Amino acid sequence: MASRSPPPPPSAASSTGQESESRATPPSSARSAKPAHTWRSEQARIHAGLPEPDPKTTLVVGRWDYLGSGYSPSAALLVVGVWHRKELERQFIAEGGC
Template sequence: MLGFRGQCPTKPSCYSVTLAQLRGARRDRRTEQARVHAGLLVLDPTTTPAVGHWACQRSGYSPGAGLLAADVWHRGELKRQVVAEEGP
């Protein structure tokens, strides 16, 4: 079958079940299984979930990004000092 080993993926849509429908049903079933396995709530497709609690996880730079930001600031200060010392 042109290198596809088995059923050709370009199956005509005149069949009762298309490959897209099979893939969609398989995806939905696997998603539901994963949700149940993880202990998550079953979502109702007719409603919109709302987040009732917000919490700040962290703010500011990470340690590495803080060092980079301090280096950029320090180099800027050095350039400003050089320009100020040279004058117009």
């Protein structure tokens, strides 16, 4: 039977907490790569008439529309059904079932 050699020791980078240096993509090129939704965002910005983005500022666009409160009729029906089933289950257990 052949003897197995012990596993290699962990690399110096992982033991010192410098894992970020061993990335396949350098941070500078990762930052310069644009996400896939950039074109859509740019089109929305143009359509809305917003100014060209400035890297030194943050544009915050907020709009709140009140849509109501509480459950919709179909969601309320679902909630009542779940509550009723749980209530039947509680009664069954209280009467000595299972």
